[in-house]
Amino acid sequence: KQEVTQIPAALSVPEGENLVLNCSFTDSAIYNLQWFRQDPGKGLTSLLLIQSSQREQTSGRLNASLDKSSGRSTLYIAASQPGDSATYLCAVRPRGSSNTGKLIFGQGTTLQVKP
Amino acid sequence: ETGVTQTPRHLVMGMTNKKSLKCEQHLGHNAMYWYKQSAKKPLELMFVYNFKEQTENNSVPSRFSPECPNSSHLFLHLHTLQPEDSALYLCASSQASGPQETQYFGPGTRLLVL
Numbered sequence: 001k002q003e004v005t006q007i008p009a010a011l012s013v014p015e016g017e018n019l020v021l022n023c024s025f026t027d028s029a030i031y032n033l034q035w036f037r038q039d040p041g042k043g044l045t046s047l048l049l050i051q052s053s054q055r056e057q058t059s060g061r062l063n064a065s066l067d068k069s070s071g072r073s074t075l076y077i078a079a080s081q082p083g084d085s086a087t088y089l090c091a092v093r094p095r096g097s098s099n100t101g102k103l104i105f106g107q108g109t110t111l112q113v114k115p
Numbered sequence: 116e117t118g119v120t121q122t123p124r125h126l127v128m129g130m131t132n133k134k135s136l137k138c139e140q141h142l143g144h145n146a147m148y149w150y151k152q153s154a155k156k157p158l159e160l161m162f163v164y165n166f167k168e169q170t171e172n173n174s175v176p177s178r179f180s181p182e183c184p185n186s187s188h189l190f191l192h193l194h195t196l197q198p199e200d201s202a203l204y205l206c207a208s209s210q211a212s213g214p215q216e217t218q219y220f221g222p223g224t225r226l227l228v229l
Contacts, residue, residue, distance in 0.1 A: 004157065032214050043119070043205055043220035044158075051214040089158065093216075101146050101209050101216055102171060105158040 002027045002094050006106035013080055014114050021075040021109045023090030028068045031093040035064050035075050038087045038108070047088075048075070052095070080113045087111070117141050119221035121206050127227045128196065136191040136224045138206030145211055147189040148218065149181060152203040164189060165211070196228045 003026045013019055023033070032051045036044040048057045048064040050073070056065040063076040077084060087110045091103040119140045128134050140147060149161040163171035164183040178200075180192040189206055203225050207218040 032216075034217065036220075041203075041223075041225070043222045044207075044218075045220070046217045049215065049217055053214075091158075101148070101163065101165075101211065101218065102160055103158075103218065104160075107155070107157045 002030075002092060002104045004090055004092055004104050004106035006088075006090055006109050008109060009107065010110045010112075012112040012114065015080060015082060017080050017113075018076070018078050019080055019111070021077070021088050021090075021111070023073040023075070023106055025071045025073075025092050025104075027094065028071055029095040030068065031095050033064075033066055033073050034091045034093070034103070035062075035073075036089040036091060038089060040086075044089060077111075080111075082113050082115050085111055085113050119206060119208055119219050121204075121221035121224050123224060124222065125225045125227075127229065128193070129229050130196060130198070132196075133192070133194040135193065136204055136206075136226075138189040138191075138221055140187055140189075140206075140208035140219070140221075142208055142219060143210070144208040144219070145186050146209045147183060147186070148207040148209075149189065149191050150205040150207065152205055152223070154202075158205070161191075193226075196226075198228050201226055201228045 007022045034049045035047045050066040061078040087108045089108045090106045151159045162181045182190040203223045205223045206221040209218045
């Protein structure tokens, strides 16, 4: 059974710091891995999607990497800003779920960036 | 309206009540999803509909009853719920497109069962 774990559960950093969020998964048979952002009381917004054949994806100050063999992904945020404060969720799409789009989520890392 | 909308945004109900959550997507997608997000637990997939057909039921109790009348609308009918069913219920939609498929989420309905 696929399980997704995110460490740390919470993180507080001063503005301007570079930071790394970690995600691990137990079964390497995945279609892709996604990072989402969730603001308090709101839905999820997709940040980056990495296909199983890819190693990393970049969008602005965000860079996500994927090491499928070790079951790990990291989300790197450069020059953090108070507006980056949110909960970041990692989700994997198991291989074999192509007909359902099923996603397995981690519990998330709640990030606070202090001015 | 654009994206994925959900109504109501907040709902308080007693254990004997019957209520429905509504989700509507304006993105032309062919798949829709219900998720449950409880405090201190990962987001849990409840149901998946592809082209209006249910393709996934993640062992959800029968007090939750989904309905998908067309590819743009999804309902979650609630009856005789328990206090532990209090959670944020999120709807999502996607267009089947292989490995690049991304789900788009609504803002959620915050449900409190008394």
